[in-house]
Amino acid sequence: MAVRTTLARSIGLALAACSGGAWAGQFDYTLYGTVEHTDNIGLTPDNRASNNVLMPGVNFGYTEKGSTVQANVTGNLEYRDYSGNTYDSQTLAQVAAQATWAVMPQRLDLVVQDFAGVEPLSTLAANSPNNQQQTNVIAVGPTLHFRVGDAMTGNAELHYINSYASKLKEFNSSRGQAAVRLFRDLSPTDQVSGNFEAQHVNFNNNDIAGPNYDRYELYGRYTSRLTAIDIDAALGWTHIDYNHGQSLSDPLVRLTLGWRVSARNTITLNGSYEYVDAAQDMLQPTNIIIGGELEPLQPVADAIDATRGGINVGNVVISADVYKQRQIQASYTYRADRMTFSIAPAYSKLDYVNDATLNQTGKGLGLSLDYRVTPTVTVSGFASGDRFTYDTLDRLDRTYRFGADLNHQWTPHWSWRVSYVRELRSSDAAGQSYHANEFYLTVVYKR
Template identity: 50%
Template sequence: MPASTRLARAIVIGLASAPTMAFAGTFDYTLYAGLEHSNNIALSSDQPISENIFTPGATFQFTQLGSTFQANVAGTFEYRRYLENHFDPQTQTQLAAQANWTAIPERLDFSLEDYAGVQPVDQLSADSPDNQQQTNVIVVGPTLRMRFGDAARGQVELRYIDSYASKVDEFDSSRGLAAFRVFRDLNPTDTLSGNVEFQRVNFDKQPSSANYDRKEAYLRYTSNLAHFDADILLGGTRLNFDEGRNATSPLARIQIGWQPTTQNSLSVAGTYQYADAAQDIITTPGLLAANGATADRAEALDPFANTGGLGRGTSTGIGVGSAVIGSDVYKEKRFEASWVWQQPRLSVTVSPSYSQLRYLTDDTFDQTAKGVSAGVGYRLKPTLTLTGFGTYERTKYDSFDRKDSTVRLGLDLGQQWNRHWSWHASVARERRTSDAVGQSYRETEFFVGVVYRR
């Protein structure tokens, strides 16, 4: 068992067995199973392989806001069985978990965060089943809190961070983080904070010259209103590598959500920072988080509710990410937006995105990506919904003049039989055009599945 998995399991068991905690939160789950057919499962340009895949799985969500224990945990577990035996069976996990235990009220907390997902082994190759790996980043440690009057407070954080990938050893690392923060409440909804952080990064399977210190100082402003929320972070970063190199950069992370009416919502998120893959997994703002306050809980638990945005599989509740898994540090520029319009029978979602990565040492993966996804849902009957979805992404690799353009279109028909049971049937067509030899492909997928919701 990987060290990070053992550590995560030990911490979870320890928190669960703590005698001062009372787990009285809300726990919901779904169980699902489906059958998928692909006419090109390996995404080959000239030798397509037809395959049928059986995919049982489960999703869950746990929340608790108690006086001594707070938690927000959401995850998906899935088993993929390739019935024609062209690939070995796969078990995949996706998890986003934050938990906090108050050991001494207003003085001492212990926190745990865990981020598990599926990422490509080689980003330059197509997203076939043998080009996927499990990743995990765990963050754990104490927080010492203090008061400076009625409106100001401070805290000192110590964190241990462990990152692990099942196939790419260069991603594995151990990190120590120390941070000092001072918060000032401007009014009941707005807060301003000053933050200083120091992080030591040691890679487990890399030369010691790849290790570095990360120093950051920034101001952060947060606002939470009934129809508007903002999280704006501005500052700077300095990196000191053991090999003697130094690098500095401005730091910005912005996340804004606006709901002008009950039918309309808009979210934008962006970053400008130095990062590596593990740092990015922890800190990059995401639109799901921005929309979390208004998201429908039942929809969040439905593994097929957002088929168009979950990755290449129509059946899966787990999407394959696009991170370059490794140890290299890069300068990242990223922007995402999402507009959602909902009526009793009709809903529309449009999400554009832009990202640029520039690596400090090896420019092989220097890239610029632009994309947009859209979905339209129409309720044919009170329990029957037809959804059309489409995505377009264009990625340009600057160091060797390669361009990849990927288009995915599909339809999903879903019906809610009763409070617990529903079914889905989907079809999707994906096409990639690439300058690289052997990286263009076409694929058609069909899927049928059932869902049981608690």
């Protein structure tokens, strides 16, 4: 039921919002079948159990760039079957969808955003099959465009937002959001804007989620897209009012920077200081503009480990609580004719408003290397390390992952790959240290 609900929201709603004409766009898909063997399927310190997992799946993408409809939908649907019925089989979905339908061109748009993924039940436990759940956040509503004199334009937005988790029901909520934005172009490449956003958050079950609240944000934003540098900076203020009378206020700071040092060297930087919650974090993933395309600047553990090729479990703490986030992430990428190398450090500090149990400080570093041996054969390697400190729990977790991958494209449509991943965790918490070896064989058909 969870996956059916997620897919209906993520694919059906996003494409339906595009009013029929969306199907004039480009649809692509890739079919794959993966067999995994692991010597510790439960990621436990003792009584380690080997298991084989069969994982068929499909990756799909849809783009539409018409004058009336613009859409970008990417997704992954995967089925997992565990040998010996060690765990129940499961179907998982991962979708990112954005669509805009010009109901009245240059005047009124209908906008849909949807993000579905797989997140842990508890980030304090290992990502074993029984510590996973389906999540989905969708926003839909109209955007009205208007002019203010000859030099400024503006938007008035009204959105309905719904958040859903298949197991942790405290995450489930309905939200109403209104926003007014004024834009002024400083040059063909530079723009400033003033933004006011108001949001009412109503949880489906206040007994486990806590009180509803209202959120207000007022900030200025500057964007610049030059030949070598892209900048997106925001500075303002956030105010939150809880229904039980508590309120809090703090500055809001966001910065994304992309620097194309040369044709082969790229540096990205992303930082923020703000109040957020899990639903907001999932609906508005961090992006940086590189060469006219939006590229996500993901957490290290997600960005570096690409050997699996299917759905990975995220690291968002699924809860209803608001937290103050201080984070900075960076990456350096070198691309040559046959080799690509990346390094990505990251730092984050989360302080929760209502429950300090999961207050945490995280540090991470990742490395990846791809080398094309021949036009059809590529070898890859990666290594990543994360360190999380939980002050309230007096706990320290260190997690390391490294692996290698061999990929062979034997026809224009068919390829295969074999991968090895080694994972280790050292934790102060009892029963949370483990090590595991994972082997993957994948066959891929690309349309």
